Amino acid sequence: MPVNLSPLDAATLAPIAGVRLGIAQAGVRKANRDDLTVLLLDPGASVAGVFTQNRFCAAPVQVCIEHLAHHAEQALAIRALVINTGNANAGTGLPGLLAARETCAALAAELHCDPRAILPFSTGVILEPLPVERVVAALPGAIAGAEPGRWADAARAIMTTDTMPKAVSRTVTIQGQRVSVTGISKGAGMIRPNMATMLGFMATDAAIPQALLARWTREIAQHSFNRITIDGDTSTNDSFVLIASGAVPLGLTNQTPASHPAMDLADAGGAQSAGAGEQLLAVLIEVARELAQAIVRDGEGATKFITIDVEGAGTEAEAALVAYAIAHSPLVKTAFFASDPNLGRILAAIGYAGINDLDVGRVDVWLDEVRVARSGGRDPQYREEDGQRIMRQAEITIRVVLGRGQACTTVWTCDLSHDYVSINADYRS
């Protein structure tokens, strides 16, 4: 059961002018399920993406990076995205690369465009050949049914072990114009994105020039998808793509400065004093965070949604070391699953995180508003029943204050349950 993740209401998802979505059943791995999605873009859209840092990056990721380079450097329009689930087309060598290119060529032929105008994505099992002929055969049906209002269908069609589809939408007024942002994501397992997640797609009808879009995409990923982890396994296929269809001109230029990520996101859209770029970036980050958090809420076997705030670090990288050490510790994760305040495990994770000159005598640890450890030892005021009460909640914040400086970061993760083991012991069967 996902943690506080509302069922998807398709009516809440704003269509994005210039973007149509089509779905088909290609039978990639299983029959009778929607497993192929196309996003068709009108000419004039800007597209940017960030992708996995896994060296075994999937064939479609390699092709995406190549095609986006053409888009950015030669202004070659991106006209479509094609996404299959059921097979990752990773660890497949040259045949896998040819399969990804064949998919692009087939879709380009249908759309009468250059194959480099297509971005391919795959998710599913690694090390197995992609049944490319079945993907190609299903493309015409997907194109024929493409409509702007099918974001919810697409959210469903890209799922693997996800139990619920994930989509988020916001419509705000910027400079007197209505601007919409809609996105979908999928996750569940092999989730410790490094540059992006497996998979996130967002579109806005705002016009954002290409170089600014590329810069913002990296910044948005850094404060959303790149701050979640389920099992510490960085996927071969992580991809996060942001589309700006260009229907709403806001006068943004490539010189528009990126806002500082520490801005108060609660004010997003309402901060009338902020510039258009600042307002739009805030909404984009808000949508991306909600999509990223939805992946954690629906993490394989998750029963708890855990926010890890690390403060007082010397650098943000140092804060991230500590946050990820806690987030990846199987012992911490199983204790949260059991609602057992065995909180020494958090101290142990802080201690081995890799800060070699950490003075543990300055470290405080909180669970929500309860201080558990003070100056490196058990807080004399700490009572087991207070820890127990917090641990029973479905949403918990671990706050670690390192006492070294002013840097901080936040990572979102979930617990480790029997269901995680069951799901991953049975995934291919």
Added chain:
Amino acid sequence: MPVNLSPLDAATLAPIAGVRLGIAQAGVRKANRDDLTVLLLDPGASVAGVFTQNRFCAAPVQVCIEHLAHHAEQALAIRALVINTGNANAGTGLPGLLAARETCAALAAELHCDPRAILPFSTGVILEPLPVERVVAALPGAIAGAEPGRWADAARAIMTTDTMPKAVSRTVTIQGQRVSVTGISKGAGMIRPNMATMLGFMATDAAIPQALLARWTREIAQHSFNRITIDGDTSTNDSFVLIASGAVPLGLTNQTPASHPAMDLADAGGAQSAGAGEQLLAVLIEVARELAQAIVRDGEGATKFITIDVEGAGTEAEAALVAYAIAHSPLVKTAFFASDPNLGRILAAIGYAGINDLDVGRVDVWLDEVRVARSGGRDPQYREEDGQRIMRQAEITIRVVLGRGQACTTVWTCDLSHDYVSINADYRS
């Protein structure tokens, strides 16, 4: 159920001249179980240890490091080790440090020696106060019952979530003299030793001068306890101690060179041409490896014993990065639990291990004698049924050839099962 771990036969454990072991029930955490162990050393023993690199290192570890420094620098004899289970005395701040010192003082008073002649060890729950008065009260009983033949009793008394006691012994002939090595260890969870494991104690009757012993202890740990992992959680209490009681003179000096670890351990003790130092070190490494592997075989919830050989690396550190990425991947571990040859997960782990310039086109992956991936993609000869056959075994070797250089390493680990989650969700209850 531990993986191929034989029940302990006390008769196979050679007593070590100059070392007596005593056991008592202190009621540290639970009543009516042996939870306190003392090792009493005759004067003249050399002792060296390596300890956790966790910054939240436990109070007894801090005291051990201090007392061993006196031993090494001022030749102050070490006269006893005292080990409690049920409480780690970690994350306990100054009160914890005082409790560890009080334990040393009480044992020193019983033995009429300097408190700095005592090495204290604790294992169990973190962040809870050590009931030092119960430990102190049980010391006289433990001392009174101390005998050279109680290694098996000690192996049982230091257990926490271990399901079987772990002890290994060898007696070999070096320079015409019989030399014995006996050791015990415990592990089960929070096992990814960094410098040593939680806990390993070995003793030999050979005379080894202090500086050589210290050097050898680091080298032995590096090729045994520092190459195992169960859950990637480096404990606050890891300690590996090697005692040389000095009964058998072998003419070793502090200038005796350390043998290369790559020597063929199968010849240990039998290599008559090798020098005494080389022969003895080989036996010590052999015993340490078997103790370390026993910890993995009895890892929390383990059903498979997995050897990860990484070859063709540029450096040993690089090989270790890859080996640990595979060993810590929850997805790899659950696939092994399920006997599911979902081997793309191994490729994904290699890809995110952190070798940024890895050419995946040169990577081969083997399961025992079956080549699964060749030149970065699925081996065309690989058949799923061959992978399936190997995955069903209780002992499996993953061999990764990186194609970058000549360096290699080996890491031992286990799978991730439902029982791991159950054990760690229930550990304190």
